[in-house]
Amino acid sequence: MQQFAIVATHAISQPDQEAGAATAVVLLIDASGAELLPPVQVYGDGLPRVVAELETRSPRWVFDSVHEWYPRLLAAGVQLNRAHDLTLTRNILRNAPYTMPSDYLAKLRNEPDPANMAPAHLLPPARVPENQGELFSEPKDDSGAVENLMAEFLAQRSAVGDDERGKRLALLIAAESAGALIGAEMTHAGVPWDVATHQQLLEEALGPRVPAGVRPPLMEELAGQIRELLRAPALNPDSPQELLRAMNQAGIAISNTRAWELTEIKHPVIEPLLAYKKIARLASANGYAWVDRWVNHGRFRPEYIVGGVVTGRWASHGGGALQIPHQVRSAVRADPGKVLVVADAAQLEPRILAALSRDTALAAAARGKDLYQGIADAGFGGDRAHAKVAMLGAMYGATSGESGRLMPKLKITYPRAVGLVEWAAQQGEAGSDVSSFLGRGTPAASEAWKRAQKRADSEEAARAALSEARSRGRFTRNFIVQSTAAEWALCWMGELRRRLRAGAAEGTDLGQLVFFLHDEIMLHVPNEHAETVVGLVHESAQAAAHLLFGQIPVDFPVTAVVVDSYDQAK
DNA sequence: AACTCGATTCAA
């Protein structure tokens, strides 16, 4: 029998007590909502103990937000097997095209879309009810009460049908919630970060550490050269405006100061300027201040925002985890006695497109390890670079330039694959929605967007409307691929987590997931289990493909390497 | 002092 354990802040029916009001309540129910145990009142910091006890019955844990609750359980040493995250599920159901109609969904879709609201960490903190026993207390906020959580949980379950589409949506919801567990566990584990290595590379690039607010020595030296070469003694090279003015005055005709445009210019200042930009970025983004702020006890712990991107990719908060530059990856270093297993999916998105479109020719090109070479051999005279530019252009919506020119050729070779992304683009331009393979949908076009499309009364407005339509088309075109790739990655990690836990259940600590970035994972693994884990990583990739698509002729190879530090991967 | 916005560069 399926069991569900709901964790809430309180129960509406819970009588306020003079002293020692409960800090949480746990309710164990079956799929129909019937209580299997009397509600468990939790006092003080007793939640981890209560949860650990109930976990032996292996329920699916229902939280308003795993992100809010799970870290404190992990801190107390309690791990959970399965979860259902009401907030993440709510966000999926809001835009999901294949659902069972209900009042719950109707209400949900009438609320203002949180996707258009400020992220939670930028909003003022919600008011916490702290009013037990007070004479003039404000009414208690019952949104987190167990009765309401249970009602929403049951409503979410009945929103999912049991046909093929419903099963896919159920898989998405389960995978998203598993992702929430994994995200919290990765934050808890942390990326092993060697502060000494990091500081050494900073010293080599910037010179000895100086107080905050002072320009590092090697930056100051380059700044001096730049000022001299541009005859601008007071120039602050950190200001793009000042820099642009100074360069124009020195006779350099440019309209912006982006590094890749500067490379085209022949002038003595370019070399020191590019060198300056390079180390200035290092100093401000991943310099001494970054290490002080984000690395603690040898661990970098970014927060993962599961489903934080419209396409279902993860966002992150704190320390810029989505953009760890190659420059500092030598500081990501396994503890003694351990190694890093770094794995990524090879050319995931075009393979996803092959599976989505059932394009047998593209599937054939993807048969080998190098998909782009496969495409090149099939229709681009063996030219891999051209094949890659064409394929990326098809998935992103390039119209002009080389990529645009190569599109007709690509369409002749892969009519189904190119046809699918073109269909998705047309849907978006027309104001319709598209969805991922498992059923995550695009948010509806805004009212302002629809108004602009409807009455473009001037030449100017018509141009703007067309540009907006094309932009939405590129979004929906990319959405079907990126969102399904995110689902594949979620399943990959879920399968891997299951295998790691199976090992742990038999008493073998195989190591843990410590980092995830779209199509790449990192594990921190005891030396002796490295090859076992590499095997599990490959096995999980195949299991993920099968879980999503069933038996299809598309390969999803991953590369997995065993290294001491992150820079040795790739 | 706290905010917003544009410019820039990093990642997949």
Next chain:
DNA sequence: GATATTGAATCGAGTT
């Protein structure tokens, strides 16, 4: 080569 998707973060420079 010159063009397309999704993000995070910092800085300067202007605003409230």
